[in-house]
Amino acid sequence: MTNMYIRCFSGFRGTGCRQLRMASGSMPTCLRRSSFSTFSPSNSSVVESRTGPAQIPVDFIFSDKERDHLKSSLLKVTDSPYSAYPRFEEQIDHLLATGAVADRFQKLCETKRGIDSYHDPYFLIKNCPIDDNLPHLSFQTPVADKRTLKKTFVSEGFLLLYAKLMRQEPIGYLNFNDGDIFHDVHPMQRMAKTQSQKGLDTVRFHKDLPNHFVRPDWVNLLGLRADPANRILTCFVNNKDLLASLPAETKTVLRQEAFHTPYDEMTVSSGNKKLGDAPSHRVLGGGATEYEIRFFEGRTVGLTDRARRAVDDVVAALHRLKRPLLILRGDFIGLANNECLHNKEVVRIGNADAQRSRWLMKTVNVRSLGDHGRHMVEGQVRTVNG
Ligand SMILES: [Fe+2]
Numbered sequence: 336m337t338n339m340y341i342r343c344f345s346g347f348r349g350t351g352c353r354q355l356r357m358a359s360g361s362m363p364t365c366l367r368r369s370s371f372s373t374f375s376p377s378n379s380s381v382v383e384s385r386t387g388p389a390q391i392p393v394d395f396i397f398s399d400k401e402r403d404h405l406k407s408s409l410l411k412v413t414d415s416p417y418s419a420y421p422r423f424e425e426q427i428d429h430l431l432a433t434g435a436v437a438d439r440f441q442k443l444c445e446t447k448r449g450i451d452s453y454h455d456p457y458f459l460i461k462n463c464p465i466d467d468n469l470p471h472l473s474f475q476t477p478v479a480d481k482r483t484l485k486k487t488f489v490s491e492g493f494l495l496l497y498a499k500l501m502r503q504e505p506i507g508y509l510n511f512n513d514g515d516i517f518h519d520v521h522p523m524q525r526m527a528k529t530q531s532q533k534g535l536d537t538v539r540f541h542k543d544l545p546n547h548f549v550r551p552d553w554v555n556l557l558g559l560r561a562d563p564a565n566r567i568l569t570c571f572v573n574n575k576d577l578l579a580s581l582p583a584e585t586k587t588v589l590r591q592e593a594f595h596t597p598y599d600e601m602t603v604s605s606g607n608k609k610l611g612d613a614p615s616h617r618v619l620g621g622g623a624t625e626y627e628i629r630f631f632e633g634r635t636v637g638l639t640d641r642a643r644r645a646v647d648d649v650v651a652a653l654h655r656l657k658r659p660l661l662i663l664r665g666d667f668i669g670l671a672n673n674e675c676l677h678n679k680e681v682v683r684i685g686n687a688d689a690q691r692s693r694w695l696m697k698t699v700n701v702r703s704l705g706d707h708g709r710h711m712v713e714g715q716v717r718t719v720n721g
Pocket residue numbers: 541542543677
């Protein structure tokens with residue numbers, strides 16, 4: 336990691352004013368949040384910038400030493416999470432119990448667990464351990480290629496360690512990559528034009544699985560391969576900010592069962608379990624919380640004139656409020672799925688080949704497996720039957 340300067344400005348989330356110089360192996364002892372621009376022209380290094388509403392603050396940066404220590408531990412994991420998940424999980428549990436994870440990271444996770452995600456739905460981490468030798472996944476069959484070619488499980492291990500430290504339970508869906516717990520945001524030719532994790536171009540604002548009967552509480556993304564020549568951003572809007580910006584009348588309409596969102600295209604394209612037509616729904620409330628927003632830009636439609644106008648209001652506000660992040664190799668962001676919306680925004684392509692091999696690994700996690708037990712595949716604890 337190159338030297339970098341991070342400046343926090345007073346008045347931002349009460350962190351006060353401070354400036355930290357960070358270099359390889361030299362990390363801040365303070366666990367308060369820092370903020371820097373991840374929206375720079377090249378983003379090949381961190382740039383000093385004023386904190387503003389358009390930035391997601393960085394919570395933690397692994398030192399190179401911490402990253403390498405954790406990576407060498409994760410490289411010892413031999414059981415594949417794709418063919419032997421229970422044994423893989425046992426190995427991760429063993430690592431946690433034997434001190435593989437830096438103490439200061441564990442403490443920060445403990446702190447973050449106590450934070451109200453309505454006010455702060457993000458956990459942004461830099462310089463995470465990932466596999467040294469990432470296989471190339473073809474545009475035609477990326478999921479099958481991964482299962483065959485990926486021989487180390489550092490990224491999967493990190494995502495599971497994080498879930499455990501944050502008391503989250505990763506789940507799979509029968510209709511998503513045949514129930515795999517670890518997903519890939521990676522283009523696939525057959526689904527390149529879809530609004531899904533396998534799409535090639537922009538995926539519009541949404542929460543993950545907005546109208547599925549098992550909606551994840553968290554979505555966690557880890558950057559494995561991304562060429563900074565391509566400006567492919569992930570943008571975020573907090574529910575809190577969105578609701579503050581909408582007129583009361585719009586919010587009243589959003590609470591009515593006057594909207595329809597088709598099931599997501601991954602679910603529909605899978606032959607594993609047919610779900611039929613999705614029911615009409617409210618956009619606001621009626622889900623996990625009174626402020627939950629069930630919405631997919633361009634797919635959620637209003638069933639009345641007022642509802643259609645409310646959809647337009649939501650879309651306009653999302654694009655006014657969005658906070659962009661360029662996720663590169665080793666960057667991680669965890670987001671509370673019921674407290675924010677996100678998208679994938681293709682702004683500029685400098686390397687078309689790299690666009691087809693951009694790869695973020697992802698898990699979708701819930702608070703409790705028991706809460707969703709009736710929806711699981713018989714005999715499985717974490718694979719949703721749908
Ligand atoms: Fe998503």
